[in-house]
Amino acid sequence: MLNRWGSILRYLSLAEPVWRWRLSGGSCPNCSSHVFVSLGCSAFLTRCLGCRANAVTLATVGVLRELDLAHMRTHEFSSYGATFEFLKRLCPQFTFSEFFPGQPAVVDGIRNEDVTRLTFATDTFDLLTSNGVMEHVPADIQGYRECHRVLKPGGMLIFTVPLYDTPTSVQLASLTESGDIVWHAQPEFHDSRRGGRFSAPTFWRHSLNDICERVQQVGFRSVELVDVTLSTVQGEPTRVIKAVK
Numbered sequence: 001m002l003n004r005w006g007s008i009l010r011y012l013s014l015a016e017p018v019w020r021w022r023l024s025g026g027s028c029p030n031c032s033s034h035v036f037v038s039l040g041c042s043a044f045l046t047r048c049l050g051c052r053a054n055a056v057t058l059a060t061v062g063v064l065r066e067l068d069l070a071h072m073r074t075h076e077f078s079s080y081g082a083t084f085e086f087l088k089r090l091c092p093q094f095t096f097s098e099f100f101p102g103q104p105a106v107v108d109g110i111r112n113e114d115v116t117r118l119t120f121a122t123d124t125f126d127l128l129t130s131n132g133v134m135e136h137v138p139a140d141i142q143g144y145r146e147c148h149r150v151l152k153p154g155g156m157l158i159f160t161v162p163l164y165d166t167p168t169s170v171q172l173a174s175l176t177e178s179g180d181i182v183w184h185a186q187p188e189f190h191d192s193r194r195g196g197r198f199s200a201p202t203f204w205r206h207s208l209n210d211i212c213e214r215v216q217q218v219g220f221r222s223v224e225l226v227d228v229t230l231s232t233v234q235g236e237p238t239r240v241i242k243a244v245k
C-alpha cells in the first residue's frame with residue numbers, strides 16, 4: 001500500500017499545479033462517462049472521472065471496442081488496469097499474465113510469462129494486448145516475434161508504449177548474459193502497480209517514426225498507428241499500435 005501511495009504521489013508530482021487542472025467533455029469507451037479531468041496536457045495525465053482510468057489505457061479500450069471480443073481468444077500482459085478489466089468483462093476466453101523474473105510459473109495466482117519466451121503453443125490467440133510493457137523488454141523485437149508466433153493467422157497484437165518523435169527508437173539499456181543492466185543513457189524507471197515505485201527499468205524510448213517497422217519485421221502482415229483522442233484537453237492523441245498477423 002505504501003508503494004501505491006508512493007506511485008500516486010509520483011504521478012501528482014508530474015501534474016500541473018491544481019489550479020491549472022481542467023475538466024473537459026469526452027466519451028469514455030470503458031464506462032460511458034462524459035467527463036475527463038486533465039492534470040496536465042498529456043493523455044497519461046488525463047483521466048476519466050467515471051472509471052478513473054487514464055486516457056492511454058482507455059485509448060487501447062477504444063480500439064478493442066471495435067472488435068468481436070465475444071468470439072476471440074485473448075491474452076493481456078498485465079493483471080490490472082482498464083484494458084485488463086474491459087477484456088475480463090467482455091471476453092469469455094480471456095487469460096492474463098505478468099512477468100516475474102526468476103519466479104515459478106504461477107505467482108500469487110497469476111501466470112508468469114516472459115514475452116520473449118512465451119509458453120503458449122503456436123497459433124493460440126486471436127488477440128494480444130499490453131500497455132506500457134514493451135519499453136521494459138530488453139529484446140523487444142524477440143517479444144514481437146513471440147507474439148506473432150502465438151497469434152493465429154489474422155490475429156492481432158494491440159498495444160501502447162510511450163512514443164517519442166525522434167528519428168529512430170533509442171535503446172537506453174541492455175542486459176548482460178548474467179542479467180545485469182548496462183545503461184547507455186540516463187537511467188529511467190517506471191512505476192508498476194505490482195512492483196512499486198521505480199521498479200521497472202526502461203530499456204527503450206520508442207520512436208513513433210519506426211515503431212511500425214520494428215514490429216512488422218517479425219512477419220506481421222500489417223502494422224499501423226491508430227490515433228485516439230478521447231478528451232479535448234489531453235493534447236496529442238494516444239497512438240495505439242495495431243499489428244495483424
Ligand SMILES: [Zn+2]
Pocket residue numbers: 028029030031032033048049050051052053
Ligand atoms: Zn471511464
